[in-house]
Amino acid sequence: MAVKKLLLLCLCLVSHWSQAQFTVIHNVNGYTPNRAGEIIQFSTLVIKDGKVVKTGDKDTIKQYPQSTTIDGKGLTMLPGLIDAHGHVIGLGDNLSRLNLRNAKSVSEVGAQLKNYAKENPSGWIIGRGWDQTKWTPSHFPTAADLDKYVADRPVVLTRVDGHAIWVNSQAMKLANISQHTQSPDGGEILRLANTQPSGVFIDKAEQLILQKIPKPSNAQLNKALDKASAHLLSLGITSVHDAGIDKATWQLYKTRSQQHTMPLRIYAMLSASDPHLEEMLKAGIVKEQTDYLTIRSVKIYADGALGSRGAALLKDYKDRPGHKGLMLENQPALESLIRLSVKHGFSAHTHAIGDRANRIVLDSYQNVFKDTGGKLLRNRIEHAQIVDVTDIARFKQLKIIPSMQPVHATSDMHMAQKRLRESQLEGAYAWQTFLKQGIKVAAGSDFPVELANPFDGLYAAVTRMDKSLHPKGGWRTAERLSKQQALQAFTLDAAYAAFQEFKLGSLEHGKWADFILIDRDYFEVNNEQLFNIQVEQTWIAGKLKYKRH
Incomplete structure (x- = not known):
């Protein structure tokens, strides 16, 4: 009899202990996409060991009487948002450097x-x-415009898109730039009427100056990572695809991962322009158990950006006849980099903005797949901003994922109208056209080129208007996304683009409990108010990482 009582007591204790491992968050207005393409609503989320056990209704809490319970106070819950294209260390640096985003003239910059x-x-x-x-x-x-304000110290100011720098005379002097300095392939030194360098260096010409800037210390890199991550978590971003890391950042991420101090999830792409690329590839794929760090892709640059007229076009720029932009790598070089990536089992993610660059990159993938393979590696084109309409179907044929940034459309629309002809705009920022072809779109922001707030991106995707509600009704509205499509692009489809759809991107059984609580209902709020949504809490793996004060 005593043995039976002891056994019963042990069973009760085990039951109590196992129940206590559950955390139940109730009284939420929850939404999650699922892998069947639906939106599931729920009011209760059950978590154990950092993962989702189930979602349910108000009665679900009764099934877990000994659990830790948290009242969600009626807030809306969404899966943690994934930014499929950003620059983490660049953002961290930006948060402590001179920020010129709001300057409206040279004198304001000065x-x-x-x-x-x-x-x-x-x-x-x-x-x-x-x-x-x-x-x-x-x-x-x-x-000369900068020399008026600072002449005795080198000044280097990067354009918003990262594809041009503006420097003062002292910076050019320290870099030994003169009238006789030649523009490198894939770059341009803008010149004055007297052929002297003007102070603006585009794309690969930037390196003539940037190589002279002292390299950041390990402490500075750590600070940049922590600063950027705190900012991203406050915006509801739980995972970032870091688009092009150098060796120093690669080492930093691996060290922080081993120390279990990564502040948010990072899927990092090795920079193809880093001289240590092969060394990093040979070290192999990084994929640790908690999914805080994944490194299994290479970021390759094909062309420049539209704002600096570096995007490579099939036809001349409307506002600069005779100029078709810049290819940063020719097709044989692109094929060589893609081949090198896939031979090591790494995906190739290639920056291409202009229609000529997109076509050359698609051709390059096609040729590599024929002789080397790699078609199933979820290779991507980063940006895919201006694509000839005849090339869009090729993304599906070649299994290429377009990784696109909705805010680029609303930031670029006025400038794009000046730069491009109507025929060139037909396949521009064509999110809905891609989706209709059965192609998944991974959405991001390209921070710090754009602001990192994902609700700006969701707003742009759904309305195609700027925050002043212009143009009324939206720009090229056939390409607008529904709220469900936009959310999917910032969650499940972004996760898919990183081979993580079974781990992240939705609140389904067995996936990491990454979620956010926001101050209004994403699906009910007016489209025009989407960018006003505030994040109240951000959780990763069932742990609170940010709370709004």
């Missing part, structure tokens, strides 16, 4: 530069965010 120089009295001055297309007049600035 005023900000002067103040920043006073507050940071030594060393190189590094900044980012200028965009000459938003100024009047909208032509490129010069070194």
Whole structure:
């Protein structure tokens, strides 16, 4: 009899202990996509060991009487949002450097530069965010424009898209730039009427200056990672696809992963332009058990950006006759990099913005798949902004995922109308056309080129308007996404683009409990209000990572 009682007591204790491992979050207005393409609604989420056990209704809590319970207070719950294209260390740097995003003229840049120089009295001055297309007049600035404000220290200001830099005379002097310096292949040194360098360096010409800037220390890299991650978590982003990391960042991520101190999930792409690429490839795929760090792809650059007229076009720019943009790599070089990636089992993710670049990249993938394979590696084209309509179907045929940034359409629309003809715009920012072909679209922001807030991206995807609600009704509205399609692109389809659809992207049984609580109902709020949504809490693997004060 005593043995029976002891056994019963043990069973009760085991039952109590196992129940106590469950966390039940109830009283939420929950939505999740599922792999069947539906949106599931729920009011209760059950978590154990950082993973989703189930979603259910208000009665589900009764099945877990000994669990830890949390009242969601009626807030809307969504899966953690995934940004499929950003630059983490770049964002972290930006948060502590000179930010020129809101400057509307050269004189406004100058005023900000002067103040920043006073507050940071030594060393190189590094900044980012200028965009000459938003100024009047909208032509490129010069070194002399900066010399008026800071002449005794080197100044390097990166254009908002990262594809051009504007420097002062001191920076050119330290880099030994002269009238006789030649533009490298895949780059352009803009020149004054007297053929002297103007102070603006486009695409591969940037390296003539950037190579002279002192490399960041390990402490600075750690600080940038932590700063960027805190910002991203506050915006509801639980996972980022980091588009092009160098060897120093590769080492940083691996160290932080081994220390279990990665602040959010990162799927990192090795930068094809890093001289240590082969060394990193030979070290093999990184995929650790908690899915905080995955490294299994290579970021390749095919062309430049539209704003600096570096995007490679099939026909001339409408506003610069005789100019078709810049290919940063020719087709044999692209094929060589793709082949090198797939031979090591890494996916190839290639930056292509213009229609000529997209076509050459598609041709390159096709040729590599024929002789080397790699078609099933979920290779991607990053941006795929301007694609000739005849090439869109090839993405499906070649199993290429377009990784696209909805905010680019609303940021670029006025400039794109000036740069491109109507025929060139037919396949531009064509999200809905891709989806109708049965092609998954992975959505991101390209931070710090754009602001990192994913609700800006969801708003742009659904409305194709800027935040001033222009143009009324949206720009090229046939390409708008529904709210469900937009959410899927920032969750499950972004996860798919990283081989993570069975781990992330939705709140389904067995997946990591990555979710956010927001202050209004994503599906019920007016489309025009989507960018006003505020994140109240962000959770990764069932642990609270951010709470709004």
